[in-house]
Amino acid sequence: MKPSRQQALADTDASLDALIQAEQVRLLYRGLRVSTFGVLLGVAVVVLVFWRVVQTNLLVGWAGCMVANQVWRLVLSYRFDRRLPDKQAVSRWGTLWAIGSGISGVLWGAASFLLFVPGSPVHQAFLMALVISVTSAGLLLIGAHLQSFYAFILPAMVPLVVRNVIEGTTDNLTLALIAFVSGMALFSFGRNYNRILTESLRLRFENEAITRRLSVQNEELDRARKAAEDAKVQAEAANRARTQFFAAANHDLRQPLHAMGLLAGSLAEKVKDPDVVALTNTISASMEALEELFNELLDMSRLDSGKITPNTSHFSIRQLLDKLRLEFEAEAAMKGLTLRVRSTGRFLFSDPILVERILRNLISNAIRYTRSGGVLVACRNRGGRLWLEVWDTGAGIPEEERERIFDEFVQLENPERDRRKGLGLGLSIVRRLCNLLGHELALRSRPGKGTVFRFQVPAGRETAQPSRRAIEALPSIDLLAGKTVVVIEDDAEVQAGMKSLLSGWGMEVSVHANVTDAEAGCFAMTRAPDLIIADYRLPGSGNGLDAIDSIRGRFGCAVPAILVTGSADPQIVSMAEEKGFHYLLKPVMPAKLRTLVSFKLKGGAAAHSRT
DSSP states (O other): OOOOHHHHHHHHHHTHHHHHHHHHHHHHHHTHHHHHHHHHHHHHHHHHHHTTTSOHHHHHHHHHHHHHHHHHHHHHHHHHHHHOOOTTTHHHHHHHHHHHHHHHHHHHHHHHHHTOOTTOHHHHHHHHHHHHHHHHHHHHHHTTSHHHHHHHHHHHHHHHHHHHHHHOSHHHHHHHHHHHHHHHHHHHHHHHHHHHHHHHHHHHHHHHHHHHHHHHHTHHHHHHHHHHHHHHHHHHHHHHHHHHHHHHHHHHHHHHHHHHHHHHHHHHHHOOOHHHHHHHHHHHHHHHHHHHHHHHHHHHHHHHTTOOOOOOEEEEHHHHHHHHHHHHHHHHHHTTOEEEEEOOSOEEEEOHHHHHHHHHHHHHHHHHTOOSSEEEEEEEEETTEEEEEEEEOSOOOOGGGTTGGGSTTOOTTOTTOOGGGOOSOHHHHHHHHHHHHTOOEEEEEETTTEEEEEEEEOBOOOOOOOOOOOGGGSOOOOOOTTOEEEEEOOOHHHHHHHHHHHHHTTOEEEEESSHHHHHHHHHTOSSOOSEEEEESOOSSSOOHHHHHHHHHHHHTSOOOEEEEESOOOHHHHHHHHHTTOEEEESSOOHHHHHHHHHHHHTTOOOOSSOO
16 A cells, blocks of 8 residues: 555654664774774784883783774674665664774773883873874764764773873873863864764755655656656757758758759850749759758757857957948848948957857848838947847837747748748857857847847957958959869769859869879869869868869969868868868859859958858
8 A cells, every 4th residue: 555645754754863873884884994904003003112111911912802802893894794784773783883982992991001101201191192093083983973982982081081190290190181181172073073974964864855755745746747858858869860960961962952053053154045044043042042941950950969169269340240231231222221330449259250140140130020121230338248239120029929039940920931031040040159159148129119139249359350351342353264273073963063154154174073083184284273173072082172282282382272061060161261261061052152263263362251
């Protein structure tokens, strides 16, 4: 029959003292082996010191009794460890230990009389110091069990005081006083130690008892919690599986999309039929939507898997906001919106790439959901803290929806799932990035009036900032005709698309499938190519970085290079930037590729962020 709740609680309370006593006894037996070594060492020292000044039979008899007592206690400890008695039986073992402690205390007390050397202050002081030292050393062990503590300290210390008082000399009375004060101090320390240990054990077992009580009182709640935990584990497992899937399939999924985009761009430049041009434009728009989807899903998976590590530095907010203004000004104008940027000369300390991504998502969202008015991007000092803010004059966000908008794939104004209005991942990525960087994120909105998103960024110190020209701001001068480009790509479809597209721009294209072929092809060239475009992942022992290094070494000059990769692995990106390469993440849109190729041929340096 299942016990009642009241009975279970009563049993728990009744067993608390027994649990404490049992644990105290276990502490005694657990420390016996170490204490035995100390006792035997003390006995050996006594024998050596008093061998010539005390009767041999008394000294040997006393030492033999000490050794016999320790052997008996070791046998007790061995039997205790083998039987591991429960809390009901352990009390008897505590009594047996107390008997052994009492015998040990009596023997040390007897030494004060048996080994006392009249007229030898040195031996008397040594004996007193030894008894006090042995008692002090044993406190941390026997102090755990009050019965054993009393059984040892009283018979050990009282005879020491009495024997010196009996002797009656000034020196002996002084020794008696020292022994008395030491004994009282040890007695007080032992009691306090036992009290603290007992209270510590009581708190420990009370906490365990509280846990058991909660378990009895809240069985249904525990089952619900277990179900919730199981669901959480399953959700985390599903999330890990999703992340692993995107990481594993990322390159394979991007590769055909990359080829499709290149072929569509090549087709658009070769045909004049309006219907075909419209069709290729539709294909390009779909490809851009797929690229956005891939990039945002990849960002989500990398954030969830913890693969993004902030790289903090001091950077100018003015440069960052000017760059974003150039990027979004045309998009805002197409919707009839005004994009204003209120910058400042302040410097921030954070990861500039991740801060840029946060702002880009917020600005894109603001433009997308604002029908009239405008968008303001600003950096403001509020209460001594710097905040980056994005204001809009959109429809606003109802209060009950202000938490849900940060969930994945949530779009309040897109129930029809129109892809032109985005995917519903932007704000989810914003929150994750702010959490990763430790930046406070805040939202204020008035339905019908607009919304402001802001996040706090630590202030930085002014540093020299590299002069970066935005790729989008380059003059539209055709620099491609007649230029030689070496393409290193193992996928046949991408090879065909890249060759068709670049040839259509008037470039001379040399295509190779791996590092070895590229080296052989370049060996036959009489002059260095104008540009290298290499896929990172290549068959064989080398990769795209190795291929670029090899070609540069062949011609002895830093040939402009673009690395194309289907992976946003920060290590790959870092290696490309260190070598002065731009990198493009697949799928690459033809317009973006042409802009970057023109930029490189005009002498552009490597970009710090993904292009």
